[in-house]
Amino acid sequence: MNRKTSIVLTGVGGQGVITAANILGKAAVRAKTNVYVSEVHGMAQRGGAVNCTVRLGNVSGPLVAAATADVIVSLEPVEALRNIMYANKKTKIITDINPVVPFTVSVGGEKYPNLDDVYKEIQSRAILFKIDALKIAKDSGAAITKNIVMLGALAAADVLPFKSDVLLETILGNIPVKYKDINKKAFNGGMKALKDL
Amino acid sequence: MMMEIIENKVGKKILLLGNEAITRGALEAGVDIATTYPGTPSSEIADTFSKIAKYATKQNKDPGFYCEYSTNEKVALEVAAAAAFSGLRALTCMKHVGLNVASDAFMTYLYVGCKAGHIIVTADDPYCHSSQNEQDNRYFALFGSAPMLEPTTPQEAKEMTRLGFELSEELKLPVLLRTTTRLNHARGAVTFNKLKKPRKKGHFEKDPLLVTTPNTARIKHPVLLEKMKQAEKISEKSPFNEVINIGTPKDFGIVTSGVSYNYVKEVSEIMDLDVGILKLGMTHPLPRKMCEKFIKSCKSLIVVEEGEPILENQFKAMAYDIGSNVRIYGKSTDHFSRLYEYNPDIVAEAFSKIFKVKNPFPKQMQPKLKLPSRPPTLCPGCPHRATYYAVKKAAPKDTIYPTDIGCYTLGKAPPLETADLLLCMGSNAGTACGLSVATDQKIISFMGDSTFFHSGIPPIINAVYHNHDCVISILDNRTTAMTGHQPNPGTEFDGMGRQANLIVIEDIVKGLGVKHIEVVDPNNIKETAEAYKRALDFKGPSVVVSKSPCILLEVQRMRRAGEKIPVYTIDQDKCTKCKTCIGRFGCPAFYYADDGSIHIDETQCNGCGNCVEICPVDAISKKEGKK
Known part of the structure; x- marks a missing residue:
C-alpha cells in the first residue's frame, strides 16, 4: 500500500486533457484506489497550455514534485517537453506526434522547434513513446477521441495500479450509448499502438 | 443519466471536484438557498446547484432549494443573508476578489448575525491562475470577526460545509469557508452522508436590532466579540483541529492549514522526519489553549501557510504571551515566501534547510530547447x-x-x-x-x-x-x-x-x-x-x-441542431502573404506551412468567416461544412 503513482497529463486547451484526468480519477475510485486529481479552469483554458496531475495510492495531495512522475501523457509533442521537469530517467513519456502550433509562433515571431530535437531531448532525460494518436482517433471515427486514444496507450504502459478494463469501463460508463463504439475503438487503438512500439 | 451527486446513498464514494464537494455538503445540510456571482476558482459550486436545479425542473420535480447568479457578489450576499435572517440555511460563494465587492455587507452582517446557518465561501487564488491579484482572504475573518474553516481535501470540504451550518447556527454568525484553487479544482473521493430535506420557507421575525443604526451597532459590536470568545471554545473542541505525529516527534512542531497540510505530510514522510503537525481546520478563532500546549511541546516551530503570515504572526504573539522562547521558522525567517502557490518541492526545499538534510527531490530542470510560449488566447471565431x-x-x-x-x-x-x-x-x-x-x-x-x-x-x-x-x-x-x-x-x-x-x-x-x-x-x-x-x-x-x-x-x-460548421480555406494562387489574417487579425486557426504559405487549421476553425471580410485580396472562401 506504500506505492505511489504520479501521472502528468498535458496538452492544449480544448484537446480533452481535463476530461482524461477526470476519467482516470473516476477509474481509480472504481478500482478502490486512493486518488487526487488537479485541474486547470478559467482563463488558463482558452487555448493555453494545460497540465493536470493524477496521483494514485499512498498520496496526500494532487501535486507532483519535480522529477517524480511515473508517466507523462501528452496530447501535443512540445507540451511533453514543456513538462520534462516532472520526469526522471525511469519516467515514461507518451506523446502524440501532431503539433498544435501556438499563435505566438505565427503572430509573435517565436519558433516552433524541430520535432526531432524535441524528441532527442526527451529521450536524453526519460523513456519516450511516440504514437500518432490523431490518426488512430480519426480511424476510430472522430478526431475528438484523441484523449481516449492516449488513455488507451497509458493503460498499456504498465504503470497504472489497476487493470485496463477498469479504465475502459469507466470511459464507456460516462458517455452516451451512441459514442461507445467509437471510444472503445479509440481506447483499444491506443493500447495496441503502445504495445506495437 | 441520474445525477450521482444527488443520490441519497449513505457511504457511497464518488470522485468529486472540491467545488462539487462543497455543494454536496450543503445539500447534506439541507441548504435552502445558494447565491453567487461566478468567478474562478469558485464557479463550479454554484454551477453544480444550477445543474441540479435544471435537472429537477426538466423532470417537473422541485429541486428543494433556490439558487441564483446574482448581479454581483454584494447582492449575492445580501440575498442569502436575508434568507438566513428568515430562518433558511444559505450558502454564498465567490472568488476572493468578490469578497472585496461584498465586504460592505459582510462587515456589518457580522454585527447583525444570522438566524439560520450561512456559509460564505471565499475561493482564493494563490499564484493568480485566473485572477488579478493573490490577496489572502483569511484577513477578512480577522478583519470582520468571522469564524473560519479551511479544508485540505474535497472530502473535508464537504464535511466542513455540512458541519459549518451547525457552527453558524450555534454562534448565530455566518461562517467563512476559505478555499484555494488547489482545493476548488482538485478532485478526490468523497463519501456521502444523508441528504437533508430543506425547509424551503422561513419567516422573518421583526427585531429592532436588525437595523444597524449607530445605537444598534454599539450594542452589537460587543455581542460579536462575545461570540468570538464562544467560537474560540468551539475551536478548542473542533474535530478539524488536530495534532498528527510523523515518526517520533522530539523538538520540532509544524503548524499548517489548508492544502499546505498535504505537502507537509507527504514531504515529512518522504524525508523521514520526526515531527508533530498541528493541522488547523478551524483557523479563526484559533484554539488558543491547544496552540499554547503545542508551542510548549516543541523547541522549534515551522509555520507552513500560503500567502500572508497570518498563523505565523498569531503564533508569535501566543508564544510571547506564554513566555515561550520557541524558535519560529516561516516567512519572517525567509524559509517560506508570501508569494504564489506552494507545492511539495517548495516545502521540501525549506525543510531541507531547517532540518539540515538533503532535499529528496532533484532541482526542477526546465527544457534546454527554447519552446514557444502558449498563453491563453481569444478562441478562433471569437x-x-x-x-x-x-x-x-x-x-x-x-x-x-x-x-x-x-x-x-x-x-x-x-x-x-x-x-x-x-x-x-x-x-x-x-x-x-x-x-x-x-x-x-x-x-x-x-x-x-x-x-x-x-x-x-x-x-x-x-x-x-x-x-x-x-x-x-x-x-x-x-x-x-x-x-x-x-x-x-x-x-x-x-x-x-x-x-x-x-x-x-x-x-x-x-x-x-x-x-x-x-x-x-x-x-x-x-x-x-x-x-x-x-x-x-x-x-x-x-x-x-x-x-x-x-x-x-x-x-x-449548431452541433446540437445538426447544422454544419463551415470551414474556410485559402486560395494559394490568390494569397499575397500580406499577413493581415495572421499579423493583424491574429486568428489562431491560421498558421504558416514550412514553405511560408498561410493555411487555416480546420480542426481549430470555428467557422465565423470574418477572415473573408478582412482579406484584402479575396483569397479566403468557404469550403464544405465539417462534422
Whole structure:
C-alpha cells in the first residue's frame, strides 16, 4: 500500500486533457484506489497550455514534485517537453506526434522547434513513446477521441495500479450509448499502438 | 443519466471536484438557498446547484432549494443573508476578489448575525491562475470577526460545509469557508452522508436590532466579540483541529492549514522526519489553549501557510504571551515566501534547510530547447476579435483602451493590443472617465455584458453626469463566458433554468442618459469600424454595444441542431502573404506551412468567416461544412 503513482497529463486547451484526468480519477475510485486529481479552469483554458496531475495510492495531495512522475501523457509533442521537469530517467513519456502550433509562433515571431530535437531531448532525460494518436482517433471515427486514444496507450504502459478494463469501463460508463463504439475503438487503438512500439 | 451527486446513498464514494464537494455538503445540510456571482476558482459550486436545479425542473420535480447568479457578489450576499435572517440555511460563494465587492455587507452582517446557518465561501487564488491579484482572504475573518474553516481535501470540504451550518447556527454568525484553487479544482473521493430535506420557507421575525443604526451597532459590536470568545471554545473542541505525529516527534512542531497540510505530510514522510503537525481546520478563532500546549511541546516551530503570515504572526504573539522562547521558522525567517502557490518541492526545499538534510527531490530542470510560449488566447471565431479589429481600424494610434475582467482581457496580446489598463470588475468605465480628464488622448474602454450588470453601470452614470469624453464599449456576447457560460441579467434563462425577465443593455444605457449609442454586430467589421468612428467624433460619453454570441455557444448550438460548421480555406494562387489574417487579425486557426504559405487549421476553425471580410485580396472562401 506504500506505492505511489504520479501521472502528468498535458496538452492544449480544448484537446480533452481535463476530461482524461477526470476519467482516470473516476477509474481509480472504481478500482478502490486512493486518488487526487488537479485541474486547470478559467482563463488558463482558452487555448493555453494545460497540465493536470493524477496521483494514485499512498498520496496526500494532487501535486507532483519535480522529477517524480511515473508517466507523462501528452496530447501535443512540445507540451511533453514543456513538462520534462516532472520526469526522471525511469519516467515514461507518451506523446502524440501532431503539433498544435501556438499563435505566438505565427503572430509573435517565436519558433516552433524541430520535432526531432524535441524528441532527442526527451529521450536524453526519460523513456519516450511516440504514437500518432490523431490518426488512430480519426480511424476510430472522430478526431475528438484523441484523449481516449492516449488513455488507451497509458493503460498499456504498465504503470497504472489497476487493470485496463477498469479504465475502459469507466470511459464507456460516462458517455452516451451512441459514442461507445467509437471510444472503445479509440481506447483499444491506443493500447495496441503502445504495445506495437 | 441520474445525477450521482444527488443520490441519497449513505457511504457511497464518488470522485468529486472540491467545488462539487462543497455543494454536496450543503445539500447534506439541507441548504435552502445558494447565491453567487461566478468567478474562478469558485464557479463550479454554484454551477453544480444550477445543474441540479435544471435537472429537477426538466423532470417537473422541485429541486428543494433556490439558487441564483446574482448581479454581483454584494447582492449575492445580501440575498442569502436575508434568507438566513428568515430562518433558511444559505450558502454564498465567490472568488476572493468578490469578497472585496461584498465586504460592505459582510462587515456589518457580522454585527447583525444570522438566524439560520450561512456559509460564505471565499475561493482564493494563490499564484493568480485566473485572477488579478493573490490577496489572502483569511484577513477578512480577522478583519470582520468571522469564524473560519479551511479544508485540505474535497472530502473535508464537504464535511466542513455540512458541519459549518451547525457552527453558524450555534454562534448565530455566518461562517467563512476559505478555499484555494488547489482545493476548488482538485478532485478526490468523497463519501456521502444523508441528504437533508430543506425547509424551503422561513419567516422573518421583526427585531429592532436588525437595523444597524449607530445605537444598534454599539450594542452589537460587543455581542460579536462575545461570540468570538464562544467560537474560540468551539475551536478548542473542533474535530478539524488536530495534532498528527510523523515518526517520533522530539523538538520540532509544524503548524499548517489548508492544502499546505498535504505537502507537509507527504514531504515529512518522504524525508523521514520526526515531527508533530498541528493541522488547523478551524483557523479563526484559533484554539488558543491547544496552540499554547503545542508551542510548549516543541523547541522549534515551522509555520507552513500560503500567502500572508497570518498563523505565523498569531503564533508569535501566543508564544510571547506564554513566555515561550520557541524558535519560529516561516516567512519572517525567509524559509517560506508570501508569494504564489506552494507545492511539495517548495516545502521540501525549506525543510531541507531547517532540518539540515538533503532535499529528496532533484532541482526542477526546465527544457534546454527554447519552446514557444502558449498563453491563453481569444478562441478562433471569437466576436471580441472582430470588435477589436474594427476598433483598431477606426481609432487613432494613441488611443487608450481601458479594459475589464473577462475573456476580452485577452485582447491585451499582440496583434490586437486593445487592453491598456485594468484594476477590477467595472474599472474600465471609471478609469475611462479619469483618463478623459487627465489626458487629451482618445479613450475606448471595454467591458462584457456580465461585467456591465455587475459594476459597469455606476461609472457610466458618472461619465454622463460629468460629460466625460470617452467611448465605452459593452462587448455583449450573451453570456458570462470566461467562468463557464453562466447566465446574467441579459440572458433568457436564469440559474434555475426558468425564463427570466431579460434586460436589454442598450435600453439601460439609454435610460442612463447616454446621448450617443451605437448597437453593432461585430461580425460586420466595416460597419462596426464606422460606428466607432462616429462614437469617437461625438463630444461627451458615447456607448457602443457590440452584440454577438460567444462562438463556443454558437458552435454548440449548431452541433446540437445538426447544422454544419463551415470551414474556410485559402486560395494559394490568390494569397499575397500580406499577413493581415495572421499579423493583424491574429486568428489562431491560421498558421504558416514550412514553405511560408498561410493555411487555416480546420480542426481549430470555428467557422465565423470574418477572415473573408478582412482579406484584402479575396483569397479566403468557404469550403464544405465539417462534422
